[in-house]
Amino acid sequence: MPAHQLVPDIDPAPSDPGRPGPSDPDLPAAEVLAAEREHLAVSRAALRAMREHAQSLSADAAGDWVSQQILQALLDQRVAALADHSGTPLFFGRLDRSADDELPGTVYVGRRHVHDDHSHPLVIDWRAPVSRAFYQASPSDPMDVSLRRRFGYHGGDLTAFEDEHLDRGQALRHSKILTEEIERPRSGPMRDIVATIQPDQDEIVRSDLARTVCVQGAPGTGKTAVGLHRAAYLLFTHRERLARSGVMIVGPNRAFLSYISSVLPALGEIKVDQTTVAGILGEHSAPEDPAVSTIKGDVKMVPVLERALWMHIVKPTEGLLFTKGVNRYRVPDHEVREIVASLRGTTRYAPGRAALAQRLAHMVLVRMEQRGESPDDRVQDAVARSKPVRQLVDRVWPKLTPQQVLHRLFSDAGFLAAAAKNDLTAEEQAALLWAKPAKSFRSAKWSAADCALMDELGDMIERTPVFGHLVVDEAQDLSAMQLRALGRRCRTGSATVLGDIAQGTTPWSARSWTEVLGHLGFADGAVTELTLGFRVPREVLDYAARLLPSVAPDLAAPRSLRPGAGSLSIRPAPDLPASLAEAAERALSAEGSIGVIVPDASVTAVSAMLSHLDHRVLTPDSVEEHRLLVVPATLAKGLEYDHVIVVEPADIVSAEPRGLARLYVVLTRAVTSLTVLHSKPLPPELTG
Incomplete structure (x- = not known):
């Protein structure tokens, strides 16, 4: 790849007098490039030394076996985070600064911090406050930056540079390095975009931890990458806090998680949980009528479930008799009823059940004290665990699982009617009832929608553990109940919510982000819209946008920076096998x-x-990388390929109620070329 550059013309940074002045206007560009390559070599050597030092540390100094295991795990994470990916630039930018502070006058911005054996910084992490100027500085607000330099790479080799003299009002209108990085062909999982983050993306990435951010992103705007980079930024900025509470990435399927799997490790973040909604709520997937799933996914199921749970508590009809030796202690039935009434609905179900046992035991201890005895807490705990107390609690406040409650709800018409009251119509109740009830909750076949209901019940029974931050991608496709389940897992933290209303393909897809944020429990979250695309060619995006008036009329049409002339081909295919083989x-x-x-x-x-060509079929659990993939339309969301061939758009549309939205997703997966093959007439929305 030939080097391309604007020759620098400012003096060397005073904090780095020993370097061969890469900012000297008299130096040829080749010498500047050589000096920067030397700095790259020195930085890589320093990173290797940092990793070797981390590997030399031992956990044996810890006092006990448990502490040794914890310390060793931390050391292993440190070693993994210091890995040098030879095909990836260690730094991608440089700032020459005029600020009068303790930081170096010349700062190299990269994926992670690197220092020499004297602790002198050679590369500054892109997430550090000083690095913000690399993304945000402009001639109108140079942010104490005189020179911003971008580096171009081929593999891991530094091949080019471009300069912007911000102190002189000079800025590149068109960066060839930036364009080449954005348009570089893809193979394998998603890459990080840390070298190409744009100012509006950077504002989202650096949003404060306490702020929940919702990103409405058109195809190709980088919303998923922005969400992942925000997770990396928050882990860097709030390391200690999030190390305790954790960060969770939630994607639509395992194929998607495999696709994004390398982004955070490339940024030095190893310990981040990544899962799907099914991975959180349960892998049950019994087939179900979408109309029934829609009812189960509606937020009106919450009061129904709450009543169904608490209806299992029965009114006490007898008191408690506790015998100790020759002494007998009675708690009359009316006092038992008062205790139950005082606890019901004021706490979660399981803690309420435990509190009932303790309250009954306390009443027994009161009677012991009235007889001159001096019982202590150990006696109260023993009474609470005694057979008479346990039997009474089991009768009045039975131990329950979410599956038991849901099984009864869908098997017993009278119980469902009592729990539903006016929240469900007679028709909705009839739809929820099982035609052939399972004999027990253990033999029931649960659907994906049932999993969200069980999770809701589980939280009513016992509190759900929480994360410090949650990143949810393709959030527009989640039901209200699924969103509530995710919101419970970050109720004391914050979230990054990503998606595109136009790409909503489920029957319960959200129509607004206000609705999504409300169900998550972050109604005050800020909604940001990204409409400027960097990956999908303009010709392709404009073609797909013909569907927007039908699938999301309120959204602004997306725009692309890439003209993409010749990137779109629409071909009638009377002989589909031959046309497909030729296109592939x-x-x-x-x-x-x-x-x-x-x-x-x-x-x-x-x-x-395509049997004559080496290819694979993408499945929901795919982790295999392959150059040529046959992709079911329902798995395409969130993925992208350099070249996309779409077969029979009409059949994609007719396959499901929101087929036009599915087709919009499919048509916007291409980042270099899109070929549409059809033997059937195209949907009229594409031909108008």
Whole structure:
């Protein structure tokens, strides 16, 4: 790759007098480049030394075995975070600063902090406050930066640089380095975008931990990458706090998690949980009528579940008789009823049950004291665990699991009617009732929608553990009950909510982010809209945007910085196998990944059409990387490929109620070229 640069013309930074002046206007560009390559080599050597030092540390100094294991785990994380990815730039920018502070006058901005053996910083982490100027400085507000330099790389080799003299009002209108990095063909998982973060993206990334941020992002605007980089920024800025409470990334499926899996490790963040909604709520997936799932996903199920749980408590009809030796102690039935009434609804179900046992035991101790005895807390605990107390508690306040409550609710019409009251219509109750009830909750076949209901009940029974921060991608596709389940897991923290209303494909997809944030429990969250795309070519994006008036009429049409002339091809295909083989072979002759996106029902047939080519079929659990993939339309969301071939758009639309939204998703997965093959007429929304 040829080097391209604007020759620098300011003096060397005073804090670095020994360097061969890369800011000297008399130096040829080649010498400047050589000096920067030398700094890269020195920085890589320093990073290796830092890693070797971390590897040399021993956990044996810890006092006991448990402490040794904890310390060793921390050391292993430190070693992993200091890994040098040879194909990835260690630093990608440089700032020459005029600020009068303790920081160096020349700062190299990179993925992680690197220092030499004298603790002199060679590379500053992109998340450090001083690095913000790399993304935000401008001629109108230089932020004490005289020179901003971007570096171009090929693999791990530094090949080019571009300068902006902000103190002189000079800024690049078009960065070739930035454009080449954005347009670089993809292979394998998602890459980080730390070198190409734009000012509006940077504002989101650096939002404070206490602030919940919702990003409405059109295709190609980098919303997923922004969310992941915000997680990395928060872990850097609030390391100690989030090390205790944790950060959770929630994606739509395992294939998506595999796709994003390398982003945070490339930024030095190893210990971040990544899962799906099913991974949190349960992997049950019994088939169910979407209309029934829609009822179960509605927030009106909350009072129904609450009544169903607390209806299991029965009115006490007898008191408590506790015998100790020759002494007998009685708690009359009316006092038992008063205790139950005082506890019911004022606490979660399981703590209330435990409190009932303790309250009954306390009443027994009161009677012991009235007889001159001096019982202590150990006696009270023993009474609370005694058989008479346990039997009474089991009768009045039975021990329950969410599955037991839900099984009874969907099996017993009278119980459902009593729990539903006016929150569910007679028709909705009839839809929820099982036609053939399972004999017990253990043999019941639960659906994905049931999992969210069980999670709601689980929180009513016992408090759900929480994370310090939650990142939710494709949030527009989650039901109200699923959103509540996620919100419970960060009720004392904050969230980053990502998605696109136009890409909502479930029957219960949200129509507004206000609705989503309300269900999550962050009604005061800030909504930011990203409409400027960097990845999807303009020609492709404009074609897909023809669907927006039908799927999301209130959203602004997305824009792309990439013209993409010639990136779109719409082809009638009377002989589909031949046309598909020809399109796939042409894509294989170019550089980059290829996704053949097809209606789910056609996956096997299309795979057979490509049997002469080395390919794989993407599944929900796929972690395998392959250049040519056959992708079911329902798994395409969140993924992107250099070359996309879409087969039979009409069948994608007709396969589900929100088929047009699914097609919008499918058409916007391409970052270099999109080929649409159809033997059936195109949807009228695309031909108008």
